[in-house]
Each structure stands twice: as C-alpha cells, then as structure tokens.
Amino acid sequence: MAASLKSNCIPAVSIDSALVTALRETPGTGKVHSVFERAINILAPWGQLVTLAARQLDNAPWTVRAEVRDWSRAGIQAGDPADFSTRGISFDSADTVVLLPGAREWFAKRIPLAEITTAELASGAAALDELLVAHGVRGGILEASDADRTATEPGRTAAEPGSTAAEPGPTAFDAGIAQGLRAGREALHTAVRAGDSGAIGEAALQLLGLGSGLTPAGDDFLCGLALLAAQPGSRLGAACEALSAVVGQHADRTTLLSWTTLREAVDGRVRESLLELLSQLFRHRAEDPAGLARHLRAPVDRALGIGHTSGTDILSGLLAGLRLETELRGSM
DSSP: OOGGGOSEEEEEEEEEHHHHHHHHHOOEEEEEEEEOSSEEEEEOTTSOEEEEEETTSOOOTTEEEESOSOGGGSOOOTTOEEEEOSSEEEEGGGTEEEEOTTOEEEOOOOOOOTTOOHHHHHHHHHHHHHHHHHHOOSSSHHHHHHHHHHHHSTTOOSSOTTOOTTSOOOOHHHHHHHHHHHHHHHHHHHHHHHTOHHHHHHHHHHHTTOSSSSSOHHHHHHHHHHHHHTSTTOTTHHHHHHHHHHHHHOGGGSOHHHHHHHHHHTTTOOOHHHHHHHHHHTTOTTOOHHHHHHHHHHHHHHHHTSTTTHHHHHHHHHHHHHHHHHHHHHTO
8 A cells, every 4th residue: 555545644753874775775565573652663674673663762773763652552563564665664454654754864973082081981980880870770780780889899788778678689580690790791891801802702692682671681781882882982992893793693692672782782873862971971071070970960861761771781881881991091
C-alpha cells in the first residue's frame, strides 16, 4: 500500500544521517523485532537494527524520532513486515506509515580531546564520580564500583543514604554477576594501563553480554569507555581498536540491541544526550570538581534516565575512561 494511502500517517521529527544513506541505497522490506512504549526496533532489509523512537527520546544512531508518545498503542507487533524507503517506514498490518520527508538529519558530533589538559580530565572524572555516587542507580556496575571504593577509601560506604538492613540483599546469581563485572573491569583497567591489546580484548570479552536485560551491564560499561576512547585525540585508541575487534567477532555473546549499540559506540556514535554530557564535561574549564558537578547535574540526570541501570552503567564506563585517559597522559 502506498504511503500516501495509509490512514495513520506519522511525521518524523529527526533521522540519523547514516540511516538516510542506507534508505537511499538499500530500500526493501524488514521485520519488526520488538515493540515497547517508547520505541519499536526493526530489523532493516540490509540487516541493521533500526529504532523508531517516541519524540521525547533523544537522537541516536540508526534512529528515527517521530510524533508519537506511545508506540504500544499503534497496533504494530513483533514479526510484522516493515517497508523501508526514502519516503517512509510503513506497516501494512497496522495501516501506518512514518513519513520521513522534512525530518531533520542528525549527525553524531565528535568531541576533540587533544586540547583537554590532564588536570581538566581529572576534574571531570572527580565531578562525574561525585554525581554517580550521589544519584546513580544501584543494580549493575555501580555495586561493583561501590565495593571497590569501600575497600580503598576509608569512610565511604556502598549503601544508599537511608537504606536499612531490612532491605532484601542480592541473590547468589546477582552476587555472581557483580563479581564477574568487578573482575572484568579490573582486568580491563590493568590491560589498558599495560597497553596489552590481547589482554584488553580478553577482558572486554569477559564483560561482553554480562548482566541481565536488553543491554547487559557489562556492555553498557564498555559502551561508556568506548565513547571516550573513540573521540579524536584520545590516548585510548588501542583499547578502542581491541574492543571493536571483540564486538565484531562475537555478536552472539549478547542481545542484538546491545550489540548494535556497542558496535556504534566504538565508532563514537552514541545517543545525543551522552555526547552532550561529554561536551559539557569540558566546557566549564575553570570550574573545580564541585562547581563542575553542579553544571553537569542536568545532563547527568538525562543520561541516568536511560533504561533502568543502563545510564548509570554507561556513565561508569565513561568515568573509567576518564581516569585511564588521565593516567595514560601522565605516564607519557
């Protein structure tokens, strides 16, 4: 059915530039992968997972934002065919089309690091650490991070303010995941400091797919690290190359959505809210860590809103990247 004859025509607000090119070169029919309230994931005809996002979400790789607030009411179901063209993405099963002409094209910006000083990196890391400890969501990487801090920083505890002993503790499975995340992170840190590409790959593989949900905590942590490592001027280039190789060779180790997200992250392509946070991190260069933390509170809150613990896990990876970048610059 032609797009113009659909009874439900939804205008697109914005579209990823890479998706514009793919639609021009490889139109055809894909299949709906999964449907959620704020997003529909579709396996495109060229094999890429594409997301139709509600307007309230931010721009992201392989994503179209549309004038919708709740996709679960659109009548589109997993397994439905989806037709892709430069005119739109249409669903005959739901008599619906997302119209693409007029949508703003989005480009993932780069944040050059060459002019950022070691002191500024350290200040940014301290500010982000303060915000994660105060506002991060427990349940993924943050538990492992807190356990590390408790062991090395007297006076700092892992518990949330106001928590009580009556709160249910982690299950044996949760404890095993937390231990695996901690061990993987420690191995990755050691390998990056040593510049050992093989060990970096082994540590990344240990984290890949580790955790529960559509984007496991280990993947989210690697995504945050890759975000910094992929920026121009980063000293973490070897880590980014090793991580890219692992992701490319082990798609079967995690979910399709998480693998797609991580594959884009090693190219520096992540959600707009994360790129904006990284940009803001170095914008207020004269600020002390406490002052910088106040400026960063709003963009950090937006990032923390990604998934349940995904935002916290991604920012934990970014924090690790900032600390490693600072160490590598200090040793050269």
